[in-house]
Amino acid sequence: MTQSEKEKLIEIIHTRIESTKADIEELTELVKPIPLDASIGRVSRMDAINNKSINESSLREKKKELKKLERALENSESDKFGICTKCGDVIPFGRLEYMPHTTRCVICVG
Numbered sequence: 665m666t667q668s669e670k671e672k673l674i675e676i677i678h679t680r681i682e683s684t685k686a687d688i689e690e691l692t693e694l695v696k697p698i699p700l701d702a703s704i705g706r707v708s709r710m711d712a713i714n715n716k717s718i719n720e721s722s723l724r725e726k727k728k729e730l731k732k733l734e735r736a737l738e739n740s741e742s743d744k745f746g747i748c749t750k751c752g753d754v755i756p757f758g759r760l761e762y763m764p765h766t767t768r769c770v771i772c773v774g
Contacts, residue, residue: 665746669757673746677737677764684730691723732765748772 665673698712739745746755750772759766766773 665754665757665760670740670745673757673760673764674737674740676761677733677740680764681730681733681737684726684733688723688726688730691719691726694719695723729765736765 695716698709698716736745746757746760747753748755748769749767751769753769753771755766755769759770
């Protein structure tokens, strides 16, 4: 990986971290408890509870993604950044550009 590719990946990671943090903030607001005294009908309350459940799942996934991105940023200074942890081959730049937190090449993931 060239130095310019590495710098581009670090920039992508920073951008994704900020975006993910914003998503987490938004989802945190959406998963707050639904007050019992809220003036919504029974069906609307059921929809709100269902949406809350979906948002809780999304929040868990975003938190996992944030941890992976932060770990990728920490590892970006390592000589092994962009190297598959299983086979030791170089992970293609396009894959890293799409998934900067990945630690394995396509062959080893599959």
